[in-house]
Amino acid sequence: MSRFIGRKPQAEVIEEFATYVSSGRVAVYKALDAAIVPGRREGIYLYDLEGNRYINCRTSGGVFNLGHRPPRVVAAVKAALDELDVGDHLLMSEQRAALAHRLADLTPGDIQYTTFASGGAEAIDIAIKLARAYTGRPKIISARRGYHGHTGFALAAGSDFFKNKFGPIPPGFYNVPFGDIAAMEEMVDDQTAAVILETIPAVGGVLIPPDDYYPRLRQLCDERGAQLILDEVQTGLGRTGRMWAIEEWEVVPDILVxxxxxxxxxxxxxATCYRPHLNDFFEREPFSHLSTFGGADLGCVAAMAMLDQITEPGFLEHVQAMAAQFADGLTRLQRRYPDLVRDIRQRGLFIGLELPDDSYGMRFTAALARQGVIANFANNFPATMLILPPLIIQPEGVEMVLAALDRACATLA
Ligand SMILES: Cc1ncc(COP(=O)(O)O)c(C=O)c1O
Incomplete structure (x- = not known):
């Protein structure tokens, strides 16, 4: 008997959630026919409180890259609880220093320094603050359909859909279409602090840029003195079969999140990791971004254990092999359902399936959940299903997901 899971029946938990957390969300889950409450979780599987099993291909955008409760990370954190706590963010930290050192070794080019955050949006805010403070310029250019989080500057850099309700939004933020270098050339000027992009936009629908996009953008930023910020919150840490998605284009950003x-x-x-020139600002103003829980000692221990696993020989090769199996299966799926699967966009285990129009996103999400796979549509491009399996998935798991996709297609076709 679990001490935490299933103390009440699922229906009661749903009512409690609707009454005390979010009535609106529960209404949406019910409309999606996906009103499930996650209970037991292990590896690639998630079980609801009624014991139904799902393969988690949402992975919360990559949170569960190593599956649920990865044993090495769990063991490291359990051991750390005997000696550590979150730490004091105003003081130095042995754990933060060691993790930042490790990230300097793993990130592209001469990226060296790290400022830690407790979530992605905060890390994006740090990146934008740093670019503005360093350059003394106001303009931030991002991609239409982009998503960088729901707070502060991160929200301002995202799509209109989310931010319009919360005006006035801070000034200085501009959108251009993703992948269009001519639009960037027109927009980036001597008032531009930074260009910020998800290397491959996720909720924009897994958009793959033209081959010369990033090299030309890097050159443009250099010529005009703008910082290049890449948001690898979803694409980083092995998701694309490389440690960082940007490695494909051999470009080094000034800031990587x-x-x-x-x-x-x-x-x-x-974490917000940046090249040495950007440290000029924090050297002068070392206490100008504070975060009580950012870079907590316990989190650093967890991150180290995670990095130990994904840097083991063979890990990325495994991701590439599973990606190849998906690519074969998805090509077959597209042949069987050409009117339904309009496009497949994939880098490693970062997969977008484009359906005929936006109305299909919700329906496919529900159909797939009924087949035992959790995945969701891209919020800023709802015709696209995002399939992000755990990176530790094995060939049998890939076949199970492919079979579920086939059955979901059959339902909708
Ligand atoms: C690409 C990207 N950037 C930033 C964020 C914000 O991260 P968080 O939700 O941890 O604030 C997200 C979250 O989904 C994201 O997908």
């Missing part, structure tokens, strides 16, 4: 999977799904943690 990571979160979600960074601490194995057991502790909130995100």
């Amino acid at each position: 990571m979160g979600k999977g960074l601490s194995g799904g057991v502790y909130p943690m995100a």
Whole structure:
């Protein structure tokens, strides 16, 4: 008998959630036919409170890259609880220093320094603050349909859909279409502090840029003195079969932001990593961004254990092999349902399936849940289903997901 899970029947939990947390969300889950409450969770599986099993291909955007409760991370945090706590954010920290050192070794080019955050949006805010403070310029350029989080500057850099309700939004934020270098050339000027992009926009629908996009954007930013910020909150840490998605284009951003999977799904943690020139600002103003829980000692221990696992020989090769199996299966799926599966966009286990129009996103999400797979549509491009399996998925798991996708297609076709 669990001490935490299933103390009340699922229907009662749903009512309690609707009454005390969010009536609106519960209404949406019910409309989606996906009103399930996660209970037991282990590896690639999530069980609801009635014991139904699902493969988690949402992975919360990569939080569960190593599956649920990855044993090595859980063991590290359990051991750390005997000696550590969150730490004092105003003081130094052995754990934060060691993790930042490790990230400097793993991030592209000469990226060296890290400021930690407790979530992705805060880490994006840090990146934007740093670019503005360093350059003394106001303009931030981001992609239409982009998503960087729901708070502060991160919200301002995201799509109109989320931010319009909360005006006035801070000035200085501009959108251009993703992947369009001519639009960037027109927009980036001597007042531009930074261009900020998800390397491959996720909730925008897994958009893959033209081959020369990032090299040309890097050059443009250099010529005009703008900082290049890449948001790898979803694409980083092995998701695309590379440590960082940007490695495909051999470009080094000035600032790289990571979160979600960074601490194995057991502790909130995100990080803003940057090149040495940007440290000029924090050297002068070392206390100008504070975060009580950002870089908590326990989170650093979790992140180290997670990094130990994904940097083991063979880990990324495994992701690539599972990605190839998905690619084969999805090509077959598209052949069987050409009117339904309009496009497949994939890098590693970062997969977007484009359906005929926006109305299909919700319906496919519900149909797939009925087939035992949790995944969701891309919020800023709802015709696209996001399929983000745990990176530890094995060939049998891939076949199960492919079979569920086939059955969901059959239902909708
Ligand atoms: C690409 C990207 N950036 C930033 C964020 C914000 O992260 P958080 O929800 O941890 O604030 C998200 C969250 O989904 C994201 O997908």
